[in-house]
Amino acid sequence: MIKKLAIEILVFLFVVLFVYAALNKVLEFQKFTVQIGQSPLLTGFGGFVPGLVIGVEFIVVVLLLVPRLRLVGFFAAFSLMTMFTAYIGAILTYSPYVPCSCGGVLEKFSWTEHLIFNSGFVVLGLAGIVLQAGQDWEQEFNESITRLEK
Amino acid sequence: MRRLMVWVVGSFAFSVGTVVVLIAMSGLLKDQRNSFLREFPPHPVMERDTLNLIYNSYYLAGGNGHTVYLANYTTPLQVLIADLRRLDTMRVHLKVKGIMDQKFWSVRVKVDSPNFYVYDGAVPRIYRGETGHWSAERYLYDSTYFLDFVPLDSERFAIRALGYPVKENVLGRILPDVPHLRMEKGLLEKQVDGMFCTDGMMHYADDTERLVYLYHYRNEFLVMDTSLRVQYRGHTLDTISRVKFTAAVLRSGAEEVFTLSSPPYLVNRLSEVSNGLLYVNSNLLAANENQGAFDAGSVIDVYDLQDGRYVLSFYLYHFDRSVRLSEFRVFGDYLVARYEDRLVIYELTSTLFKTRDGHG
Numbered sequence: 001m002i003k004k005l006a007i008e009i010l011v012f013l014f015v016v017l018f019v020y021a022a023l024n025k026v027l028e029f030q031k032f033t034v035q036i037g038q039s040p041l042l043t044g045f046g047g048f049v050p051g052l053v054i055g056v057e058f059i060v061v062v063l064l065l066v067p068r069l070r071l072v073g074f075f076a077a078f079s080l081m082t083m084f085t086a087y088i089g090a091i092l093t094y095s096p097y098v099p100c101s102c103g104g105v106l107e108k109f110s111w112t113e114h115l116i117f118n119s120g121f122v123v124l125g126l127a128g129i130v131l132q133a134g135q136d137w138e139q140e141f142n143e144s145i146t147r148l149e150k
Numbered sequence: 151m152r153r154l155m156v157w158v159v160g161s162f163a164f165s166v167g168t169v170v171v172l173i174a175m176s177g178l179l180k181d182q183r184n185s186f187l188r189e190f191p192p193h194p195v196m197e198r199d200t201l202n203l204i205y206n207s208y209y210l211a212g213g214n215g216h217t218v219y220l221a222n223y224t225t226p227l228q229v230l231i232a233d234l235r236r237l238d239t240m241r242v243h244l245k246v247k248g249i250m251d252q253k254f255w256s257v258r259v260k261v262d263s264p265n266f267y268v269y270d271g272a273v274p275r276i277y278r279g280e281t282g283h284w285s286a287e288r289y290l291y292d293s294t295y296f297l298d299f300v301p302l303d304s305e306r307f308a309i310r311a312l313g314y315p316v317k318e319n320v321l322g323r324i325l326p327d328v329p330h331l332r333m334e335k336g337l338l339e340k341q342v343d344g345m346f347c348t349d350g351m352m353h354y355a356d357d358t359e360r361l362v363y364l365y366h367y368r369n370e371f372l373v374m375d376t377s378l379r380v381q382y383r384g385h386t387l388d389t390i391s392r393v394k395f396t397a398a399v400l401r402s403g404a405e406e407v408f409t410l411s412s413p414p415y416l417v418n419r420l421s422e423v424s425n426g427l428l429y430v431n432s433n434l435l436a437a438n439e440n441q442g443a444f445d446a447g448s449v450i451d452v453y454d455l456q457d458g459r460y461v462l463s464f465y466l467y468h469f470d471r472s473v474r475l476s477e478f479r480v481f482g483d484y485l486v487a488r489y490e491d492r493l494v495i496y497e498l499t500s501t502l503f504k505t506r507d508g509h510g
Binding site: 028030031033034037038039040041042043044075078079080082083086087089090094095097126129130133 | 411414
């Protein structure tokens with residue numbers, strides 16, 4: 001029961017985060033595109049990166065909301081947050097200057113706060129994977145028991 | 151359980167790997183060397199003294215061979231006077247007539263002995279006074295907005311302003327006789343957007359009566375007389391003759407935000423004109439340069455303003471190995487460098503700094 005509740009809370013947190021982040025990027029798409037362009041790590045890619053980021057964020061939300069795909073969703077969320085965190089780390093380490101391209105209040109974060117915030121979500125993603133996998137496994141076990149009993 | 155672990159580690163590796171690929175493809179790790187050469191003669195400058203300013207809000211407002219004036223961003227009406235030899239400091243409070251009646255955006259102070267100026271190009275206002283009494287009154291013809299302000303003498307000023315309605319940088323002069331404002335369109339060459347691509351630094355050398363404008367994002371500088379007639383266009387060492395960035399305008403409602411849409415690709419970061427020489431802190435690494443030395447300091451390239459010829463280069467190393475040069479000025483035989491809240495005084499010891507038309 002507690003595990004189920006924990007999973008629901010994690011799903012809720014990730015959905016809120018990604019919907020919020022993606023919507024902000026959509027609403028200020030031009031600004032987001034410009035900011036991505038300013039990033040020295042992404043200059044070579046140009047056009048398709050902004051759309052890709054927003055698309056992936058929405059896909060993760062869908063995966064998390066469909067119960068059967070939730071484990072995949074947690075993996076995707078975990079991977080995406082890891083990627084964002086590694087990106088911030090790379091910017092802080094290698095870039096001669098620091099551009100910002102996160103929407104809304106996330107833009108107000110300092111880069112170190114950002115790093116901590118993101119790392120927190122990486123851990124939450126990992127927690128989601130473990131809990132959900134346990135849940136799925138339990139369910140599978142129960143189902144096979146039920147089949148056996150028949 | 152084992153399979154789960156493999157998947158977790160796999161996703162983690164994939165994500166980190168993606169960013170590693172991005173880093174590798176970005177060229178940030180690549181050798182950033184350019185095709186030009188620098189010359190580093192031995193010991194062109196000697197560090198003499200260091201002064202702790204305590205606050206990093208001070209900036210260099212002017213000076214001469216024995217005194218340096220520091221103004222303050224946060225307390226705009228205070229000036230710190232530092233003696234270059236004795237290293238003692240004195241604080242003066244500027245009296246500016248009518249300054250309390252006006253709202254300001256960012257008040258700046260410039261000291262050009264025996265005069266000093268308090269100005270804000272966004273209001274716009276220019277106040278002028280003498281360093282003897284440190285009290286200033288409004289200059290009569292300050293009706294135009296400006297971004298940069300350089301006194302030619304106590305009556306005439308060179309400015310850089312944004313044109314209207316086309317927002318492009320234009321150089322011009324404010325004069326005591328009619329017309330009071332004379333803008334010279336066509337001096338700065340637009341390459342991308344006209345606003346960022348023509349951004350640069352303006353200096354006046356009163357010994358040779360030359361006005362110099364050095365672009366931030368390309369390898370060119372204009373040398374002009376006091377009527378803004380171009381004497382010649384000089385080039386810095388590097389090969390960046392075309393501005394490399396792209397720019398964009400973000401519109402939401404009536405609001406317009408002008409911004410770059412690519413990395414800035416800065417060429418010339420800081421500069422100074424003194425004794426017939428142009429000093430440039432370049433952002434680019436030369437072919438014969440040591441990356442370690444380049445990263446440990448700020449490289450300064452020196453050009454002779456007589457003909458734009460390159461003279462030499464030297465480093466101003468980071469203060470405490472970590473604090474990068476914030477700004478620098480050259481007064482007589484001294485180079486005064488500010489590193490956040492520290493002032494370091496160097497002596498220009500090389501005879502190469504003494505030029506034909508400088509007074510050295």
